Amino acid sequence: MKRHVASLLAQALAAMREAGELPADIELPEVQVERARDRAHGDYAANTAMVLAKPAGQKPRELAEAMRARLPASEAISGVEVAGPGFINFTLAAAARHEAVRAALREGPAFGRSDVGAGHPIHIEYVSANPTGPLHVGHGRGAAFGDALASLLEAAGYAVHREYYVNDAGRQVDILAVSLWLRYLEAAGVAVPFPEKGYRGDYIVTHARELLDADGHAYVHGADTVTAGLPAEEADPEAYLDALAARARALLGEAAYRRVLDFALGAILGDIREELAAFGIGFDRYFSERELADSGRIEAAVQRLTEAGYTYEAEGALWFRAAELGDDKDRVLRRDNGLTTYFAADVAYHLEKLERGFHTLVNVWGADHHGYVPRVRAALQALGVEAERLDVRLVQFAVLYRGGEKLPMSTRAGEFVTLRELRDEVGKDAARFFYVMRRSEQHMDFDLDLAKSESADNPVYYCQYAHARICSVFRQLAERGLACQAAPDEAALERLDTEHEAVLLDLIGRYPEVIEAAAASREPHQVAQYLRELAAAFHTYYNAVPFIIDDQALREARLTLIRATQQVLANGLGLLGVDAPQSM
């Protein structure tokens, strides 16, 4: 519809130029049509006349009037007015307004979906939490946001691939293996002091026992053998930990060490996947950093940067000239000990994604990684990749509140709240809705009490209740031995003449545009915001107007309207990963 209005305007402009009402030498602007913010301004508004006023050397309002005179007639438009500083406002004909309701019921779950993405392959990476411990509430927001965004892009017609990048290589994984091994020794009765910087969580103890159950005492060594000759921990806890890891590898041998490491990774990744599944999130692929390294792609990526002339050696390391491409400083690709950096792996990963055929890459990262964006951008740029192909969405952490008190959150002290705990407390639906209710870059306060409350104050509850309430109306209808007999296309929607109904009709008609706009700007919160508006409009309607009335034609018109509302609520909530319950 928006496009239809825009094309009418474009035709008007062309006609004006043809008639000599516009200078032939000026460039015609791209016609912008938007939804009128105020219903008193009709349904759609165009600012074309104001944009054109200056180059055309005419007054905006006069220009608008001239355009109005040249507009082709359209069945969908019942009125055109010039208002304010020079807006051209369009009012939809009733039939066009009703079409949205009929389309919602005809298309069902597909209503709101479009093909603007044209099947364009798009890769979206999110969560990607290190496999060294359970997901916490910081990951939760990235998970909810990333998944909603992926669904949104799908709804807009993109071929979406969801991926989780697993950092299963490098030092932290060795520390994980050592941590688990030490807990395993404890479980087997060998007491080795647990290092300060090891992973101290209970989950390590649990999985260590599982390893003992599975493999028996195969990896047991005496406490003295484990610690003999290691540097003092007090002097340098990190160096001690590395020495301990080296010792584990030496004592166990490569195969057994690898077994312990893989067991630890598998167990923790299993926990993570389980939690994500309970959170309603699944990935098309878990991409292993280790496989990336084994495939030689990291070396290849470094090589390509070198061939492109963007590397140099200094202080024993290989550097990438990031500063030439907008970063603050140059970055190390290969350390003086010969190992490649995390950054090098990430360059390789991004290249690999592009080679898989994804034209657009979306990365959902925690906002604490923002300093990392310029160097990745720089690397892609150095390899000739257009900057627009990578979109990094930064997600701020949420601060939890309970009873008006801020919950302490410190990863170092190990007192982080896990996603599991959050879900146990407020439920999947509330958690997911709250997480995506705000713009991702916005710092956000997460009120646990509100999320839990079963009241209209709770936005999730409010939206879900609207859906359940409509279901309930139809149950009531059946109990009275009635059914909505009119097919959507036959319902007498012209009988809907209250302001409440006008608002609902308007909102339903806007849904496809909301999806398209939210996908284009990659902002799922627009959908959440819209759903609150829709639910509010429905509840107000419900309170003001009875549905189950004697006048059959009017009754069925109203039932058709709320059935369409129900469909849109279900579709929108579905995009956000929130259930639309039949009853509450």
Added chain:
RNA sequence: GCGCCCGUAGCUCAAGUGGAUAGAGCAUCGGCCUUCUAAGCCGAAGGUUGCAGGUUCGAACCCUGCCGGGCGCGCCA
């Protein structure tokens, strides 16, 4: 110190990405009410969009400088 993000009603946040009179929900105040679903419904009040300049027909949005908050500034991942 440098860089990025943020600053909107008492509180939590929107504002279709430069449009018309900056909107919701809590909380506050004033009425009503006990209904297809019940935890209510209707209305009012609440603002120099951190401050000061600038850009233009038009700025919460773009530019500059301050103020305040968050994060980042490893040959860690």
